[in-house]
Amino acid sequence: MYGGLSPAEREAARRQNLLDAAIDTLIAGEKLTVRGLCARTGLTSRYFYENFSSTDELAETAYDTCVAGIAETVSLAFATPHDLPVQIERAMTALVETLEKDPRAGHILFSYRIDNPLISRKRQESTAFFARITAATAGASVQSSVDVGHAAQFVVGGVTQLLSVWLNSDETDSSELDGPAVAGLAATMINALAAQLSEAPTSSSS
Structure with missing residues (x-):
């Protein structure tokens, strides 16, 4: 000792x-x-x-450490036995609360200041991960002809941009955004996707 x-x-x-x-x-x-x-x-x-072995390995480990808890939080919220809109609302609230408690993790995920190629690649992987969760959840009972994967990527991209603006509010002067408002907007975006996917495609009459 x-x-x-x-x-x-x-x-x-x-x-x-x-x-x-x-x-x-x-x-x-x-x-x-x-x-x-x-x-x-x-x-x-x-x-x-x-x-x-290198600074790249350290950067990757730092990123994975930050994102691991966030990914687990969102996955658990989606797995709760509630109606889909409630699952989505709880998941977004849990995500925002986690970022508020650990702002460093939020900045690793979304800060505009970080210009590191490896972190950029890891962010793309994380976006793909959350898009897969969203597609699997929102598209559980798909009736629409909309491509679930592409729609999920579009929505997750929008949520990601929303979170970026919120977390970088000191730089972008977006002081009107607060945690509950961000969580509500994100849930609205994903619920809108889920609602569209659950609509049966209309057939045109000849």
């Missing part, structure tokens, strides 16, 4: 420090470098490479 911590606990603490430093660096719009991260954490490059 050293300083009251076991070797495993010290290693876990160093890894968490590097993850926190990576998140703060990305949110600040700065480039991830081993030297910069070591300066932020007070760790040597040796400890960096004991935990991560």
